[in-house]
Amino acid sequence: MSGVRVLVGTRKGAFILTSDEKREEWEVSEPHFAGWEMYHIKGSPVNPNRLYASQSSLWFGQMIQRSDDGGKTWEAVGNEFVYDGDPGTHQFYDGTQHPWEFKRVWHLEPSLTDADTVYAGVEDAAIFRSTDGGKTWGELPGLRAAKGHLWQPGAGGMCLHTIILDPVNPERIFVAISAAGAFRSDDSGETWKPINRGLKSEYIPEAEAEVGHCVHRISLHPTRPNTLFMQKHWDIMRSDDAGELWHEVSGNLPSDFGFPIAVHAHEPETVYVVPIKSDSEHFPPEGKLRVYRSRTGGNEWEALTNGLPQSDCYVNVLREAMAVDTLESCGIYFGTTGGQVYASSDSGDNWTAIVRDLPAVLSVEVQVLP
Amino acid sequence: MIVVALPFHLQTLAKVEGDVELYLEGAVTLGAALDALEARYPVLRGAIRDHVTLKRRPFIRFFACGLDMSHEPAETLLPEEVVSGEEVFMVVGAIAGG
Numbered sequence: 001m002s003g004v005r006v007l008v009g010t011r012k013g014a015f016i017l018t019s020d021e022k023r024e025e026w027e028v029s030e031p032h033f034a035g036w037e038m039y040h041i042k043g044s045p046v047n048p049n050r051l052y053a054s055q056s057s058l059w060f061g062q063m064i065q066r067s068d069d070g071g072k073t074w075e076a077v078g079n080e081f082v083y084d085g086d087p088g089t090h091q092f093y094d095g096t097q098h099p100w101e102f103k104r105v106w107h108l109e110p111s112l113t114d115a116d117t118v119y120a121g122v123e124d125a126a127i128f129r130s131t132d133g134g135k136t137w138g139e140l141p142g143l144r145a146a147k148g149h150l151w152q153p154g155a156g157g158m159c160l161h162t163i164i165l166d167p168v169n170p171e172r173i174f175v176a177i178s179a180a181g182a183f184r185s186d187d188s189g190e191t192w193k194p195i196n197r198g199l200k201s202e203y204i205p206e207a208e209a210e211v212g213h214c215v216h217r218i219s220l221h222p223t224r225p226n227t228l229f230m231q232k233h234w235d236i237m238r239s240d241d242a243g244e245l246w247h248e249v250s251g252n253l254p255s256d257f258g259f260p261i262a263v264h265a266h267e268p269e270t271v272y273v274v275p276i277k278s279d280s281e282h283f284p285p286e287g288k289l290r291v292y293r294s295r296t297g298g299n300e301w302e303a304l305t306n307g308l309p310q311s312d313c314y315v316n317v318l319r320e321a322m323a324v325d326t327l328e329s330c331g332i333y334f335g336t337t338g339g340q341v342y343a344s345s346d347s348g349d350n351w352t353a354i355v356r357d358l359p360a361v362l363s364v365e366v367q368v369l370p
Numbered sequence: 371m372i373v374v375a376l377p378f379h380l381q382t383l384a385k386v387e388g389d390v391e392l393y394l395e396g397a398v399t400l401g402a403a404l405d406a407l408e409a410r411y412p413v414l415r416g417a418i419r420d421h422v423t424l425k426r427r428p429f430i431r432f433f434a435c436g437l438d439m440s441h442e443p444a445e446t447l448l449p450e451e452v453v454s455g456e457e458v459f460m461v462v463g464a465i466a467g468g
Contacts, residue, residue, distance in 0.1 A: 058429055079416045080416060
Protein backbone atom coordinates (compact mmCIF):
# COMPACT_ATOMS: atom_id res chain seq x y z
CA MET A 1 0.00 0.00 0.00
CA SER A 2 1.29 3.48 -0.82
CA GLY A 3 1.91 6.09 1.79
CA VAL A 4 1.76 9.85 1.66
CA ARG A 5 4.22 12.19 3.33
CA VAL A 6 3.48 15.92 3.54
CA LEU A 7 6.46 18.17 4.27
CA VAL A 8 5.38 21.39 5.96
CA GLY A 9 7.66 24.37 6.51
CA THR A 10 6.53 26.97 9.04
CA ARG A 11 7.75 30.13 10.70
CA LYS A 12 8.83 28.10 13.72
CA GLY A 13 9.91 24.69 12.49
CA ALA A 14 9.18 21.87 10.08
CA PHE A 15 6.53 19.19 10.45
CA ILE A 16 6.09 15.89 8.65
CA LEU A 17 2.56 14.57 8.23
CA THR A 18 2.08 10.96 7.18
CA SER A 19 -0.86 8.84 6.12
CA ASP A 20 -1.69 5.80 4.08
CA GLU A 21 -3.15 6.14 0.60
CA LYS A 22 -6.66 6.65 1.97
CA ARG A 23 -5.45 9.96 3.42
CA GLU A 24 -8.00 9.86 6.23
CA GLU A 25 -5.83 9.42 9.34
CA TRP A 26 -2.73 11.54 9.73
CA GLU A 27 0.23 11.43 12.06
CA VAL A 28 1.91 14.74 12.83
CA SER A 29 5.59 14.70 13.76
CA GLU A 30 7.18 16.64 16.55
CA PRO A 31 8.66 19.92 15.28
CA HIS A 32 11.95 19.61 13.43
CA PHE A 33 14.30 22.60 13.84
CA ALA A 34 11.95 24.19 16.36
CA GLY A 35 12.14 27.95 16.41
CA TRP A 36 13.71 28.29 12.95
CA GLU A 37 12.01 29.56 9.83
CA MET A 38 11.68 26.58 7.51
CA TYR A 39 11.14 28.11 4.11
CA HIS A 40 11.01 24.88 2.11
CA ILE A 41 11.48 21.13 2.42
CA LYS A 42 11.46 18.91 -0.65
CA GLY A 43 12.30 15.30 -1.43
CA SER A 44 14.32 13.90 -4.29
CA PRO A 45 12.21 12.29 -7.03
CA VAL A 46 15.03 9.76 -7.42
CA ASN A 47 15.23 8.81 -3.75
CA PRO A 48 12.16 9.92 -1.78
CA ASN A 49 13.93 9.46 1.55
CA ARG A 50 16.52 12.06 0.53
CA LEU A 51 15.07 15.35 1.75
CA TYR A 52 16.53 18.82 1.56
CA ALA A 53 15.41 21.58 3.91
CA SER A 54 16.07 25.31 4.05
CA GLN A 55 16.48 26.42 7.66
CA SER A 56 16.99 30.10 8.34
CA SER A 57 17.00 32.67 11.06
CA LEU A 58 17.45 36.40 11.23
CA TRP A 59 19.88 35.73 14.07
CA PHE A 60 21.89 32.76 12.84
CA GLY A 61 21.57 32.92 9.08
CA GLN A 62 21.06 30.11 6.61
CA MET A 63 21.46 26.38 7.10
CA ILE A 64 20.75 23.58 4.65
CA GLN A 65 19.69 20.31 6.23
CA ARG A 66 19.67 16.95 4.49
CA SER A 67 17.99 13.72 5.49
CA ASP A 68 18.49 10.25 4.04
CA ASP A 69 15.76 8.55 6.04
CA GLY A 70 12.69 10.56 5.17
CA GLY A 71 13.18 13.15 7.88
CA LYS A 72 13.86 10.94 10.89
CA THR A 73 17.40 12.28 11.18
CA TRP A 74 19.07 15.28 9.59
CA GLU A 75 22.57 16.46 8.81
CA ALA A 76 23.57 20.08 8.32
CA VAL A 77 25.35 20.38 4.98
CA GLY A 78 26.78 23.40 3.18
CA ASN A 79 25.52 26.89 3.85
CA GLU A 80 28.03 28.98 1.94
CA PHE A 81 26.15 30.83 -0.79
CA VAL A 82 28.62 33.20 -2.41
CA TYR A 83 27.68 35.02 -5.59
CA ASP A 84 29.94 34.35 -8.54
CA GLY A 85 32.45 37.16 -8.98
CA ASP A 86 31.41 40.70 -8.23
CA PRO A 87 27.60 40.52 -8.26
CA GLY A 88 27.24 44.25 -8.80
CA THR A 89 24.03 46.02 -7.92
CA HIS A 90 20.30 45.95 -8.48
CA GLN A 91 17.55 48.52 -8.19
CA PHE A 92 16.52 49.38 -4.64
CA TYR A 93 13.32 50.79 -3.19
CA ASP A 94 14.68 54.32 -3.24
CA GLY A 95 15.74 54.16 -6.88
CA THR A 96 19.42 53.81 -6.13
CA GLN A 97 21.54 50.83 -7.05
CA HIS A 98 22.05 48.42 -4.13
CA PRO A 99 24.67 45.67 -3.77
CA TRP A 100 23.52 42.08 -4.09
CA GLU A 101 23.38 40.54 -0.58
CA PHE A 102 22.57 36.93 0.22
CA LYS A 103 19.77 36.64 2.79
CA ARG A 104 18.14 33.21 2.66
CA VAL A 105 17.11 30.21 0.57
CA TRP A 106 13.45 30.30 -0.41
CA HIS A 107 13.23 27.20 -2.55
CA LEU A 108 15.08 23.91 -2.98
CA GLU A 109 14.51 21.90 -6.14
CA PRO A 110 16.09 18.44 -6.23
CA SER A 111 17.17 17.12 -9.62
CA LEU A 112 14.81 14.80 -11.47
CA THR A 113 17.64 12.36 -12.18
CA ASP A 114 20.34 12.63 -9.48
CA ALA A 115 19.65 12.67 -5.74
CA ASP A 116 22.89 14.58 -5.05
CA THR A 117 22.04 17.43 -7.39
CA VAL A 118 19.79 20.15 -6.04
CA TYR A 119 19.04 23.75 -6.99
CA ALA A 120 18.46 26.60 -4.55
CA GLY A 121 16.52 29.79 -5.21
CA VAL A 122 17.78 32.55 -2.97
CA GLU A 123 17.22 36.14 -1.86
CA ASP A 124 18.74 38.42 -3.19
CA ALA A 125 17.57 36.67 -6.31
CA ALA A 126 19.92 34.09 -7.76
CA ILE A 127 20.00 30.38 -8.47
CA PHE A 128 22.63 28.08 -7.01
CA ARG A 129 23.35 24.42 -7.73
CA SER A 130 24.95 21.69 -5.66
CA THR A 131 26.10 18.41 -7.16
CA ASP A 132 27.37 16.88 -3.92
CA GLY A 133 24.23 16.57 -1.89
CA GLY A 134 24.21 20.15 -0.66
CA LYS A 135 27.76 20.25 0.72
CA THR A 136 28.95 22.93 -1.69
CA TRP A 137 27.04 25.43 -3.79
CA GLY A 138 27.87 27.34 -6.93
CA GLU A 139 25.89 30.12 -8.50
CA LEU A 140 24.58 29.98 -12.07
CA PRO A 141 25.44 33.63 -12.68
CA GLY A 142 24.00 33.81 -16.17
CA LEU A 143 20.61 34.47 -14.62
CA ARG A 144 21.69 37.79 -13.14
CA ALA A 145 22.93 38.76 -16.59
CA ALA A 146 19.28 38.81 -17.70
CA LYS A 147 18.90 42.49 -16.81
CA GLY A 148 19.59 41.88 -13.11
CA HIS A 149 20.57 45.50 -12.63
CA LEU A 150 16.92 46.40 -13.33
CA TRP A 151 15.38 43.95 -10.85
CA GLN A 152 14.13 45.32 -7.57
CA PRO A 153 12.71 43.76 -4.41
CA GLY A 154 9.01 43.42 -3.76
CA ALA A 155 7.53 43.72 -0.28
CA GLY A 156 8.65 40.18 0.55
CA GLY A 157 12.18 40.73 -0.65
CA MET A 158 13.89 40.06 -3.97
CA CYS A 159 13.47 36.32 -3.82
CA LEU A 160 13.83 33.57 -6.38
CA HIS A 161 10.95 31.41 -5.22
CA THR A 162 10.11 29.12 -8.13
CA ILE A 163 12.37 26.61 -9.88
CA ILE A 164 10.88 24.16 -12.37
CA LEU A 165 13.06 21.55 -14.04
CA ASP A 166 11.52 20.59 -17.37
CA PRO A 167 10.68 16.88 -17.16
CA VAL A 168 10.92 16.44 -20.94
CA ASN A 169 13.81 18.69 -21.91
CA PRO A 170 16.61 18.14 -19.36
CA GLU A 171 18.38 21.33 -20.40
CA ARG A 172 15.41 23.60 -19.72
CA ILE A 173 14.83 25.35 -16.39
CA PHE A 174 12.16 27.90 -15.49
CA VAL A 175 12.50 30.28 -12.54
CA ALA A 176 10.42 33.13 -11.15
CA ILE A 177 11.50 36.09 -9.06
CA SER A 178 9.62 38.72 -7.08
CA ALA A 179 9.60 41.36 -8.39
CA ALA A 180 11.54 40.72 -11.56
CA GLY A 181 9.48 38.17 -13.48
CA ALA A 182 9.89 34.77 -15.08
CA PHE A 183 13.05 33.52 -16.77
CA ARG A 184 14.04 30.46 -18.79
CA SER A 185 17.27 28.68 -19.54
CA ASP A 186 17.59 26.23 -22.43
CA ASP A 187 21.18 25.25 -21.70
CA SER A 188 21.07 23.82 -18.17
CA GLY A 189 21.32 27.19 -16.49
CA GLU A 190 24.26 28.72 -18.36
CA THR A 191 22.27 31.48 -20.05
CA TRP A 192 18.83 32.87 -19.33
CA LYS A 193 16.24 35.11 -20.89
CA PRO A 194 13.22 36.92 -19.47
CA ILE A 195 9.93 35.30 -20.52
CA ASN A 196 7.44 38.00 -19.60
CA ARG A 197 5.88 39.02 -22.91
CA GLY A 198 2.14 39.39 -22.51
CA LEU A 199 2.29 40.22 -18.81
CA LYS A 200 0.68 43.55 -17.97
CA SER A 201 1.43 45.13 -14.61
CA GLU A 202 -0.18 48.52 -14.19
CA TYR A 203 1.71 49.08 -10.93
CA ILE A 204 5.07 49.43 -12.68
CA PRO A 205 6.03 52.42 -14.81
CA GLU A 206 6.05 50.48 -18.07
CA ALA A 207 3.17 48.00 -17.81
CA GLU A 208 4.59 45.63 -20.40
CA ALA A 209 8.26 45.92 -19.45
CA GLU A 210 10.61 43.04 -20.19
CA VAL A 211 11.40 42.65 -16.46
CA GLY A 212 9.89 44.02 -13.26
CA HIS A 213 6.70 41.95 -13.01
CA CYS A 214 5.77 40.55 -9.63
CA VAL A 215 5.33 36.87 -10.43
CA HIS A 216 4.10 34.94 -7.40
CA ARG A 217 4.21 31.38 -8.68
CA ILE A 218 4.43 29.25 -11.84
CA SER A 219 3.25 25.69 -12.26
CA LEU A 220 3.05 23.13 -15.07
CA HIS A 221 1.87 19.60 -15.74
CA PRO A 222 4.80 17.24 -16.33
CA THR A 223 3.35 15.85 -19.57
CA ARG A 224 2.88 19.33 -21.04
CA PRO A 225 5.91 21.34 -20.00
CA ASN A 226 5.31 24.01 -22.62
CA THR A 227 2.05 25.01 -20.94
CA LEU A 228 2.72 27.20 -17.94
CA PHE A 229 0.24 28.66 -15.48
CA MET A 230 1.18 31.75 -13.49
CA GLN A 231 -0.26 33.47 -10.45
CA LYS A 232 0.97 37.02 -10.85
CA HIS A 233 0.55 39.73 -8.20
CA TRP A 234 -2.68 40.37 -10.01
CA ASP A 235 -3.81 38.15 -12.92
CA ILE A 236 -3.77 34.45 -13.61
CA MET A 237 -1.74 33.96 -16.77
CA ARG A 238 -1.17 31.09 -19.18
CA SER A 239 1.48 30.39 -21.78
CA ASP A 240 1.40 27.54 -24.29
CA ASP A 241 4.85 28.11 -25.70
CA ALA A 242 7.13 27.77 -22.67
CA GLY A 243 6.69 31.38 -21.67
CA GLU A 244 7.29 33.09 -25.01
CA LEU A 245 3.86 34.71 -24.78
CA TRP A 246 1.35 34.88 -21.93
CA HIS A 247 -2.37 35.59 -21.92
CA GLU A 248 -4.72 36.21 -19.04
CA VAL A 249 -7.11 33.47 -17.87
CA SER A 250 -8.41 35.07 -14.65
CA GLY A 251 -11.99 34.80 -15.94
CA ASN A 252 -14.66 34.81 -13.23
CA LEU A 253 -12.44 34.68 -10.14
CA PRO A 254 -13.59 36.89 -7.24
CA SER A 255 -10.02 38.20 -7.01
CA ASP A 256 -7.19 37.51 -9.40
CA PHE A 257 -4.65 38.24 -6.67
CA GLY A 258 -3.14 35.32 -4.83
CA PHE A 259 0.06 33.42 -4.24
CA PRO A 260 0.05 29.68 -5.09
CA ILE A 261 -1.06 27.97 -8.28
CA ALA A 262 -1.07 24.22 -8.89
CA VAL A 263 -1.98 21.81 -11.66
CA HIS A 264 -3.87 18.54 -11.13
CA ALA A 265 -1.60 15.47 -11.28
CA HIS A 266 -3.60 13.71 -14.01
CA GLU A 267 -5.59 16.47 -15.74
CA PRO A 268 -3.29 18.99 -17.44
CA GLU A 269 -6.12 21.50 -17.92
CA THR A 270 -7.24 21.42 -14.27
CA VAL A 271 -5.73 24.27 -12.28
CA TYR A 272 -6.10 25.45 -8.67
CA VAL A 273 -5.69 28.91 -7.13
CA VAL A 274 -6.66 30.54 -3.84
CA PRO A 275 -8.02 34.05 -4.46
CA ILE A 276 -6.89 36.59 -1.89
CA LYS A 277 -8.07 40.16 -1.35
CA SER A 278 -5.53 42.85 -2.10
CA ASP A 279 -4.04 45.44 -2.02
CA SER A 280 -2.51 44.76 1.36
CA GLU A 281 -5.37 42.93 3.12
CA HIS A 282 -4.07 39.54 1.99
CA PHE A 283 -6.95 37.47 3.31
CA PRO A 284 -9.77 35.67 1.49
CA PRO A 285 -12.55 37.81 0.02
CA GLU A 286 -15.64 37.97 2.27
CA GLY A 287 -13.88 35.94 4.96
CA LYS A 288 -14.52 32.76 2.95
CA LEU A 289 -11.61 30.43 2.32
CA ARG A 290 -12.20 29.11 -1.19
CA VAL A 291 -10.00 27.18 -3.53
CA TYR A 292 -10.95 27.85 -7.13
CA ARG A 293 -10.62 25.13 -9.74
CA SER A 294 -10.65 25.51 -13.48
CA ARG A 295 -11.13 22.38 -15.57
CA THR A 296 -10.72 24.32 -18.77
CA GLY A 297 -7.17 25.57 -18.34
CA GLY A 298 -8.39 28.89 -16.97
CA ASN A 299 -11.11 31.49 -17.56
CA GLU A 300 -13.92 29.37 -16.09
CA TRP A 301 -13.46 28.83 -12.36
CA GLU A 302 -15.58 27.08 -9.73
CA ALA A 303 -15.38 27.66 -5.98
CA LEU A 304 -14.46 24.63 -3.87
CA THR A 305 -15.75 25.19 -0.35
CA ASN A 306 -16.83 21.89 1.15
CA GLY A 307 -14.94 21.55 4.41
CA LEU A 308 -13.30 24.99 4.25
CA PRO A 309 -14.33 27.83 6.60
CA GLN A 310 -16.95 30.02 4.93
CA SER A 311 -17.14 32.79 7.48
CA ASP A 312 -14.72 34.85 9.57
CA CYS A 313 -11.64 33.41 7.88
CA TYR A 314 -8.76 35.85 7.47
CA VAL A 315 -5.73 33.71 6.80
CA ASN A 316 -3.40 33.84 3.83
CA VAL A 317 -2.01 31.03 1.70
CA LEU A 318 1.58 31.69 0.70
CA ARG A 319 3.19 30.91 -2.65
CA GLU A 320 5.00 27.69 -1.65
CA ALA A 321 2.09 26.39 0.40
CA MET A 322 0.14 24.30 -2.13
CA ALA A 323 0.98 20.88 -3.59
CA VAL A 324 -0.66 17.93 -5.30
CA ASP A 325 -0.05 14.21 -4.89
CA THR A 326 0.03 11.65 -7.69
CA LEU A 327 -2.34 9.04 -6.31
CA GLU A 328 -5.11 7.85 -8.62
CA SER A 329 -7.59 10.16 -6.95
CA CYS A 330 -5.46 13.27 -6.94
CA GLY A 331 -4.85 14.85 -3.55
CA ILE A 332 -4.55 18.62 -3.14
CA TYR A 333 -2.92 20.19 -0.08
CA PHE A 334 -2.46 23.72 1.14
CA GLY A 335 -1.31 25.43 4.32
CA THR A 336 -2.35 28.75 5.80
CA THR A 337 -0.76 31.50 7.81
CA GLY A 338 -3.18 30.43 10.56
CA GLY A 339 -1.40 27.11 10.88
CA GLN A 340 -3.94 24.82 9.23
CA VAL A 341 -3.03 22.33 6.53
CA TYR A 342 -6.07 21.38 4.48
CA ALA A 343 -6.20 18.33 2.25
CA SER A 344 -8.58 16.99 -0.34
CA SER A 345 -8.27 13.41 -1.56
CA ASP A 346 -10.81 13.92 -4.36
CA SER A 347 -9.33 16.64 -6.55
CA GLY A 348 -10.70 19.43 -4.37
CA ASP A 349 -14.35 18.47 -4.01
CA ASN A 350 -14.08 17.90 -0.24
CA TRP A 351 -11.56 19.27 2.22
CA THR A 352 -10.49 18.51 5.75
CA ALA A 353 -7.89 20.07 8.04
CA ILE A 354 -5.29 17.38 8.58
CA VAL A 355 -3.62 19.58 11.22
CA ARG A 356 -4.99 22.80 12.65
CA ASP A 357 -2.65 24.63 14.95
CA LEU A 358 0.83 24.77 13.49
CA PRO A 359 2.83 27.98 13.29
CA ALA A 360 2.20 30.02 10.13
CA VAL A 361 2.75 27.74 7.15
CA LEU A 362 5.38 28.82 4.63
CA SER A 363 5.52 25.78 2.38
CA VAL A 364 3.84 22.47 1.64
CA GLU A 365 5.23 19.63 -0.43
CA VAL A 366 3.86 16.11 -0.78
CA GLN A 367 5.44 12.78 -1.60
CA VAL A 368 3.76 9.49 -2.54
CA LEU A 369 5.80 6.64 -1.10
CA PRO A 370 5.92 3.10 -2.48
CA MET B 371 41.59 26.98 27.72
CA ILE B 372 38.63 29.30 27.34
CA VAL B 373 34.98 28.56 28.02
CA VAL B 374 32.39 29.70 25.49
CA ALA B 375 28.66 29.97 26.14
CA LEU B 376 26.51 29.51 23.06
CA PRO B 377 22.85 30.42 22.63
CA PHE B 378 20.37 27.55 22.57
CA HIS B 379 20.00 27.33 18.81
CA LEU B 380 23.74 27.22 18.22
CA GLN B 381 24.11 24.53 20.88
CA THR B 382 21.52 22.53 18.96
CA LEU B 383 23.32 23.03 15.67
CA ALA B 384 26.66 22.07 17.19
CA LYS B 385 25.04 19.14 19.03
CA VAL B 386 26.42 20.23 22.40
CA GLU B 387 24.80 20.90 25.75
CA GLY B 388 26.05 23.72 27.92
CA ASP B 389 29.31 25.59 27.60
CA VAL B 390 32.11 24.45 25.31
CA GLU B 391 35.83 24.49 26.07
CA LEU B 392 38.37 25.58 23.50
CA TYR B 393 42.15 25.35 23.58
CA LEU B 394 43.94 28.14 21.75
CA GLU B 395 47.60 28.66 20.96
CA GLY B 396 49.09 32.11 20.72
CA ALA B 397 47.29 35.37 21.41
CA VAL B 398 43.73 34.81 22.59
CA THR B 399 41.95 37.40 20.52
CA LEU B 400 38.28 37.74 19.68
CA GLY B 401 38.98 36.54 16.15
CA ALA B 402 41.15 33.63 17.31
CA ALA B 403 38.42 32.47 19.69
CA LEU B 404 35.83 32.51 16.92
CA ASP B 405 38.25 30.78 14.52
CA ALA B 406 38.78 28.02 17.09
CA LEU B 407 35.06 27.71 17.75
CA GLU B 408 34.29 27.33 14.04
CA ALA B 409 37.19 24.92 13.52
CA ARG B 410 35.86 22.63 16.24
CA TYR B 411 32.22 23.00 15.17
CA PRO B 412 32.22 23.66 11.40
CA VAL B 413 28.42 23.73 11.36
CA LEU B 414 28.65 27.12 13.09
CA ARG B 415 30.42 28.68 10.10
CA GLY B 416 28.13 31.33 8.74
CA ALA B 417 25.89 31.28 11.81
CA ILE B 418 27.97 33.75 13.84
CA ARG B 419 30.01 35.55 11.18
CA ASP B 420 29.66 35.97 7.45
CA HIS B 421 31.53 33.26 5.57
CA VAL B 422 33.53 35.63 3.42
CA THR B 423 33.85 38.94 5.24
CA LEU B 424 33.92 37.40 8.74
CA LYS B 425 31.72 40.27 9.89
CA ARG B 426 29.56 39.51 12.93
CA ARG B 427 25.96 38.78 12.04
CA PRO B 428 23.81 41.76 13.07
CA PHE B 429 21.85 39.98 15.84
CA ILE B 430 24.84 38.24 17.39
CA ARG B 431 26.62 39.82 20.34
CA PHE B 432 29.88 39.00 22.15
CA PHE B 433 30.03 39.59 25.91
CA ALA B 434 32.87 38.97 28.35
CA CYS B 435 33.42 40.11 31.94
CA GLY B 436 30.51 42.50 31.76
CA LEU B 437 31.84 44.08 28.58
CA ASP B 438 30.11 44.24 25.24
CA MET B 439 32.83 43.26 22.78
CA SER B 440 30.52 43.07 19.79
CA HIS B 441 32.01 46.07 18.06
CA GLU B 442 35.64 45.33 18.84
CA PRO B 443 38.00 44.38 16.01
CA ALA B 444 38.98 40.75 15.59
CA GLU B 445 42.49 41.33 16.89
CA THR B 446 41.22 42.55 20.29
CA LEU B 447 42.60 40.48 23.14
CA LEU B 448 39.98 38.77 25.31
CA PRO B 449 40.08 39.73 29.02
CA GLU B 450 42.58 37.89 31.20
CA GLU B 451 39.76 36.28 33.19
CA VAL B 452 38.44 34.69 29.99
CA VAL B 453 41.91 33.57 28.92
CA SER B 454 42.42 31.89 32.28
CA GLY B 455 39.05 30.18 32.12
CA GLU B 456 37.65 31.97 35.15
CA GLU B 457 35.07 33.86 33.12
CA VAL B 458 32.96 32.75 30.20
CA PHE B 459 33.10 34.26 26.73
CA MET B 460 29.48 34.63 25.70
CA VAL B 461 28.09 34.41 22.17
CA VAL B 462 24.61 35.85 22.51
CA GLY B 463 21.58 35.94 20.26
CA ALA B 464 20.32 39.49 20.67
CA ILE B 465 16.92 40.01 22.28
CA ALA B 466 15.14 41.43 19.29
CA GLY B 467 12.12 40.90 17.11
CA GLY B 468 9.37 41.34 19.67
